[in-house]
Amino acid sequence: MKTLTTTTELAEFCKSAAEYPYITVDTEFLRERTYYSKLCLVQLAVPSEDEDSAVLVDPLAEDMSLEPLYELFKNENVVKVFHAARQDLEIFWVEAQVFPKPLFDTQVAAMVCGFGEQVGYETLVRKICKQGLDKTSRFTDWSRRPLSDAQKTYALADVTHLRRIYEFLAAELQKTNRNHWVAEELCILTDSATYDVRPEEAWRRVKTRTNSAKFLAVVKELAEFREAYAQQNNVPRSRVFKDDALIELASTKPKSPSDLGGSRLLLREARKGAIAEGILKAVKQGVQCPADQLPKLDNSRDKLKVNPALADLLRVLLKSKTESSGVAAKLIATSSDLDQIAAGERDVPAMSGWRFEVFGEDALKLCEGKIALAAKGQVVRVVAL
Structure with missing residues (x-):
């Protein structure tokens, strides 16, 4: 060796x-x-x-x-x-x-x-x-x-x-x-x-129970500070402060070092020095965020008008294509892809490149009523109409 x-x-x-x-x-x-x-x-x-x-x-x-x-x-x-x-x-x-x-x-x-x-x-x-x-x-x-x-x-x-x-x-x-x-x-x-991990986008990874724009503004500033500090000092983001502490800070909105001392979840090292200063500055910027700059979660998928019957048919088609191609279903199309297609969306990964060859082309035909699905024993076949 x-x-x-x-x-x-x-x-x-x-x-x-x-x-x-x-x-x-x-x-x-x-x-x-x-x-x-x-x-x-x-x-x-x-x-x-x-x-x-x-x-x-x-x-x-x-x-x-x-x-x-x-x-x-x-x-x-x-x-x-x-x-x-x-x-x-x-x-x-x-x-x-x-x-x-x-x-x-x-x-x-x-x-x-x-x-x-x-x-x-x-x-x-x-x-x-x-x-x-x-x-x-x-x-x-x-x-x-x-x-x-x-x-x-x-x-x-x-x-x-x-x-x-x-x-x-x-x-x-x-x-x-x-x-x-x-x-x-x-x-x-x-x-x-x-x-490329952009600190200004780090807030999107933080799971919260509220979609309040004002609350998210503080979350965004705290997450951005944490990511930038972690990158600059080459330390894990959890060593700066963890997500649960971030949510607590966004809720309590501390204004002074003494306020940080009352945190239940903040690490002791984060209650002083550069991290403490960064936290207080981030909270202040989040609280003062102008109304026209408040962050919003992307809820566009929640508003999709999904045809449930068509979505079920697409899942059957995907299973058929998985069996015939030998390629893992999740590699071809995700559940979210199928729902988007059933709602009329076409700008999804499953509708481009090699995925379109394997699945997308027939998925489009199924949506347009140009093909049907038929079962013969354990096999699902595509039938042209």
Whole structure:
């Protein structure tokens, strides 16, 4: 098990990796104590039987820069293969403003190939590689050094089996002509907006029991301050104050440090210093928010005039398409998509791209009375009218 601890070693490996059609990649990181993930380990493997075809890269080593890896990520002659890539990509985007291209995500590909929704790596190893995984090192502190042999073995397994999984899924996609389906999904993963957390929009994630615009104005200011403070200081937002404390503050609307002292849910550290000042300022701004700038929840979906019978028919059609295509239902269309279509809406994900090929086109015909559904035994068939 080779561990690369210098930039020179990494550059040599990346130079040789550039000669292969693909490379498998995984990361280990910590996020419990920080806002942004702390990269602790990178695992790489090339399609070779060579003993050093899979390596560990230690980004915490003193003489290590990941620049050679980022250059390999930009090499479009080498496919970069991940499983459930979103968190990995976020790390590389935050660290170096780079996305691996071309990208292949085996979790996305597996959903398209009929393995179900958000299938796990362990499941793919078992079903495709016919092997099991030792997960005893799953919960570990990857920032501690030295790494044990058990940790290294666990980490390398995340890229060595991935080679066989990639080759199997790539062949299936080629056989079924579904490569463009996966490509559409991956466009979202390589869009920087996917990882752009805007503090002014943070309030939308806070669950409240009231839709009062004046109350939401205070929630919005508090959530924006918390998000910005967490980003700037690289601490989890819950370490600033939790959602229940935010709701309490929006309700009590403290005006002074002594008012903060009466909070039941606010952390002790948040009752003084910069956080306390930020809270009081945010509450004041929320209370003084002009009437024409008060935030409002998007209730447009609640006002949809859904045809319930048509919505039920669309669910039957979706089940039929799921069975015939082998693609997970939630990947094709959500329950919300179906209700929107039944209400006459057409600007939904299920009505564009590969989803339109699989489901949307017939869903539109069903809404227009151009097709009907018929049951024959356990199978639901589409019948043209």
